[in-house]
Amino acid sequence: MEKIERTLNAKSMFSVMNTLELLSRQKGLTVHVSPSGTACYITSTMFYVEIQLENDGDVMDVKLAHFEEAPVVCDDLVQLLR
Known part of the structure; x- marks a missing residue:
């Protein structure tokens, strides 16, 4: 998470997604x-993170879920990625 925080200085949705x-x-x-390019899903065998972006690359929402459980909004990740 620290690496994401340090390197995520993007100015557009495209550069945020690439990073x-x-x-x-x-x-x-x-x-x-x-397909719209406004959501990114990062998955592992144990969990997934859904990151919703605005068109300008600002983070709108981040949801975290363990597989087979309902996703929950993770305010800490929202703040970190903003």
């Missing part, structure tokens, strides 16, 4: 971007 994808893949996580 999230790069960092996630470096850590061995799977990344999926929604």
